Amino acid sequence: MRQFFEKRIRPGLLFDIFNVMFFIILSIVFLAPFIHILMYSVSDISHYSTAGLFLLPRGFDPAIYEALLLKGIRIPNALLTSLFVAISGTFLGVLISSMLAYAITKPFKGRGVLVVLIFFTMMFSGGMVPTWLVVRGLGLLDSRCALVLPGMVTGFYVFILRNFIQMLPEGLEESVLIDGGSYLTVFFKIVLPLSKPVIATVALMTAVGYWNDYFSSIIYLFDTQKWPLATLIRDLINRSQLSVMEGGVVVGLDVNRLDNVKIKSATMVISMIPVLIAYPFAQKYFERGMIIGAIKG
Amino acid sequence: MSGSAARLGSKDRLTFSKSWERYKYIYLLLLPGVIYLIIFKYLPMYGLIIAFQEFTIFSGVFQSAWAGLENFSRMMSSRMFWQAFWNTIRISVLRLIFVFPAPVLFSLLLNELPFKRFRRFTQTISYLPHFISWIIIAGILDVFVNPGNGVIMLAIQKIGLAPPNVISSNTWFVPMLIVTDIYKTMGYSAIVYLAAISSIDPGLYEAAIIDGASRFRLVWHITLPSILPVICIMFIFNIGSIMEGGFNQIFVLYNPLVYRTADIIDTFIYRMGILTADYSLGAAAQFFKSIIGMLLVIGSNYGVRLFKQSGLW
Numbered sequence: 001m002r003q004f005f006e007k008r009i010r011p012g013l014l015f016d017i018f019n020v021m022f023f024i025i026l027s028i029v030f031l032a033p034f035i036h037i038l039m040y041s042v043s044d045i046s047h048y049s050t051a052g053l054f055l056l057p058r059g060f061d062p063a064i065y066e067a068l069l070l071k072g073i074r075i076p077n078a079l080l081t082s083l084f085v086a087i088s089g090t091f092l093g094v095l096i097s098s099m100l101a102y103a104i105t106k107p108f109k110g111r112g113v114l115v116v117l118i119f120f121t122m123m124f125s126g127g128m129v130p131t132w133l134v135v136r137g138l139g140l141l142d143s144r145c146a147l148v149l150p151g152m153v154t155g156f157y158v159f160i161l162r163n164f165i166q167m168l169p170e171g172l173e174e175s176v177l178i179d180g181g182s183y184l185t186v187f188f189k190i191v192l193p194l195s196k197p198v199i200a201t202v203a204l205m206t207a208v209g210y211w212n213d214y215f216s217s218i219i220y221l222f223d224t225q226k227w228p229l230a231t232l233i234r235d236l237i238n239r240s241q242l243s244v245m246e247g248g249v250v251v252g253l254d255v256n257r258l259d260n261v262k263i264k265s266a267t268m269v270i271s272m273i274p275v276l277i278a279y280p281f282a283q284k285y286f287e288r289g290m291i292i293g294a295i296k297g
Numbered sequence: 298m299s300g301s302a303a304r305l306g307s308k309d310r311l312t313f314s315k316s317w318e319r320y321k322y323i324y325l326l327l328l329p330g331v332i333y334l335i336i337f338k339y340l341p342m343y344g345l346i347i348a349f350q351e352f353t354i355f356s357g358v359f360q361s362a363w364a365g366l367e368n369f370s371r372m373m374s375s376r377m378f379w380q381a382f383w384n385t386i387r388i389s390v391l392r393l394i395f396v397f398p399a400p401v402l403f404s405l406l407l408n409e410l411p412f413k414r415f416r417r418f419t420q421t422i423s424y425l426p427h428f429i430s431w432i433i434i435a436g437i438l439d440v441f442v443n444p445g446n447g448v449i450m451l452a453i454q455k456i457g458l459a460p461p462n463v464i465s466s467n468t469w470f471v472p473m474l475i476v477t478d479i480y481k482t483m484g485y486s487a488i489v490y491l492a493a494i495s496s497i498d499p500g501l502y503e504a505a506i507i508d509g510a511s512r513f514r515l516v517w518h519i520t521l522p523s524i525l526p527v528i529c530i531m532f533i534f535n536i537g538s539i540m541e542g543g544f545n546q547i548f549v550l551y552n553p554l555v556y557r558t559a560d561i562i563d564t565f566i567y568r569m570g571i572l573t574a575d576y577s578l579g580a581a582a583q584f585f586k587s588i589i590g591m592l593l594v595i596g597s598n599y600g601v602r603l604f605k606q607s608g609l610w
Contacts, residue, residue: 012512016411023410023419030422030480033437036448040440051451100330106323109316114327121334124591126341127583128563129570133347133358134340153333183322212430215548219571230432234549237436261440268436275428283421286428290488 034272041065041266045259064266074225074232075270082228082271085147086210093152094203100153101161102191106183122155132219146220147213147228157202160292164198165191201285201292204278211274229271236264345587348580368581377556378582381565384558385542391475392543393535399479400486401528405516407487408494420491423484434481435549438473439464465554474546474559481546489531493524530601537597540590562586 036054044059068075104115131150140146172194173186181189192199214230221227224235317324343358348368350361372378403423410416426434441448442463450460463469501519510518542561551559562582570579 015409015512019406019409020411020415022406023415027419027422030426030484033441034425037437037440050446051448053448096329096333099326103323103327103330106320108320108323109313114331117339118334121338123594124342124587126338126343126345127580127587128566129576129579129583130341130344130347131337132571133344133576134336136354138336150337152337153330158330183320183326187326208428212428212432214430214432215545219567230430233430233432233436237432237439237549261446264436265440268433272429272433279425279428286424286485287488290485291492 037265038269041262041269043262045262050259050261064262065270068263068266068270075229075267077225078227078229078232079270081144081147081226082211082230084144085213085228086207089148089152089210090203090207092148093157093206094199097153097158097202098161098165098192098195098199099187101158102165102187104158104162105166118155118158122159128219135220141220142222142226143220144226147216148210150216151209151213157206160202161195161198163292164195168194197285197288198292200282201289204282204285205289208275211271229267233264233267233271236267345580345584347577348584350577352577352580354574354576364577368577369585371578372581372585377560378565380557381560381562385540385561385563388471388474388542388547388559388561389539391471392478393532393539395475396478396482397532397535399483401490401524403483404487404490404494404524405520407491408520409512409516420484420487424488425484426481427485429481431481431545431549434477434546438477438550442473464550465552467555467558470551470555470559474543474550477550478543478546486531490524490527493527494520497523526604529604533597533600533604536600537594538590539593540586 032053032055039054039057040050041064042060042062043054043057044061046061048058100118104111104118135141135146135150140149168191172190176186176190177183212230214228214234217227217231218234221231227235347358347361349364349366350358351364351367352358352361356362407416407420410419439447442450444450444460444462444464447460453460461469463473497520501523502515505515505519540562542563544561544563547559547561548564548567551564563586566579566582566586569575569582
């Protein structure tokens with residue numbers, strides 16, 4: 001339809017003009033907040049006005065990043081925690097989910113029951129309070145493992161993986177089994193490598209979920225030194241009305257002439273960097289994730 | 298689901314020992330997952346029985362005294378609970394009315410954009426916020442609407458108006474939830490509609506153009522009806538999550554001043570069940586919510602199936 005239109009003079013030129021203008025404005029509205037905090041964080045605010053929208057830096061003073069990442073200890077610590085949680089949670093979660101997903105494509109005794117039990121976890125949940133009691137019972141309170149375990153495997157992703165694995169050609173599996181290989185060989189040598197696209201999708205969604213999770217550490221951790229970056233930022237925002245000193249305390253810096261908004265902006269930029277770096281490469285998988293999620297969900 | 302059930306049929310009469318012999322590595326592969334599900338999914342479900350106990354952390358799930366429906370009657374007579382209940386439903390319905398149509402409109406308009414590069418570019422930025430934490434969105438919001446030095450608030454002051462305190466005003470809080478929700482989810486939700494639009498047979502458009510249809514009529518009579526099934530299915534799924542209300546969003550933004558309009562069941566459960574350590578009351582509210590939620594999900598899945606069978610899909 002597009003090629004068809006683009007070949008001739010489009011009817012409704014006025015509509016096109018308005019539509020293009022609408023989307024230009026929309027793009028600006030979507031991007032401006034991110035640009036603002038980025039530019040604010042590198043501006044020299046001791047010499048320039050802090051009022052208004054920062055679409056370009058005013059002066060240039062990126063010292064805040066050096067202070068946060070090299071002089072302070074809280075941001076590097078929080079970054080390490082966030083990375084630990086995201087990497088270990090994604091790795092274990094995807095591994096266990098895909099093992100489960102492959103297993104339930106085989107007609108072993110008890111499969112029907114297991115599939116129903118997995119499906120049921122998608123509809124009914126014990127919820128926050130009993131889960132907290134289980135984590136407490138396992139002795140995981142105040143441990144970083146409590147940020148990883150409770151949300152690691154979800155029925156939804158198991159079924160997404162299962163749906164893909166089911167479509168793989170059976171001939172490959174049979175030839176491995178005839179050559180004396182076991183189902184373990186089939187899983188690691190054939191199923192995992194062939195399922196790369198869907199595994200990448202599930203892994204990315206899981207990783208983003210972990211990276212953005214702030215709530216687990218609020219209920220499972222008492223020691224604020226163990227917080228991941230997202231929770232640290234929440235604390236910074238909640239203290240935004242307080243003095244610069246307070247903001248400095250949150251990020252573990254001895255500050256006197258730093259603006260609180262600047263600390264906050266720079267911390268937010270730091271926490272967005274991994275997502276922004278992955279974004280161009282991961283887009284295809286993100287889009288695919290939405291579509292399988294919506295149609296098969 | 299239906300495909301796997303059909304394949305199961307023929308080998309259903311396998312005895313367990315035969316199955317074990319043949320599939321022992323399969324049992325090995327599913328072992329970690331099964332243990333995980335038992336500990337982190339089914340144990341918490343079992344833990345919901347504390348809703349029927351006078352649970353204390355010292356006596357534990359097995360030794361706490363039974364309380365019958367005592368916790369539920371405490372919950373039912375709590376004004377705070379009913380406030381949270383109706384707030385949840387109000388916020389969810391408002392989301393269905395305002396947030397749900399946004400990506401549909403967005404994808405219809407985007408599809409009419411003349412330049413392919415620009416179309417791609419706009420779409421790419423539009424779903425960036427989906428991957429940014431609600432924490433960051435709240436932080437950005439604070440930078441913009443903070444009553445002291447927010448960018449937008451200072452601008453409003455400049456014109457000579459009194460800027461509202463969006464975060465702690467019962468009038469502004471829910472509209473703010475809706476707007477930030479549209480901002481965060483519109484682009485991402487549009488992907489599924491754009492995918493549906495791109496699978497429409499171009500022949501339909503060509504035929505309609507030859508018949509002299511205007512562009513508006515093409516959208517109205519071809520594009521919209523073609524994606525209507527997808528819209529309906531997404532809508533039914535959304536109805537299934539009415540009891541949710543959006544915990545991650547509300548929890549970072551709300552404060553005691555706006556409990557009257559913004560406190561939802563999940564935030565109520567958090568404050569009762571975790572913060573004030575009234576575990577049994579929290580579990581009672583959770584039980585109530587999970588049961589209604591499950592019925593809604595089953596109902597909406599059934600609705601989707603009926604809809605697909607109705608031939609419109």
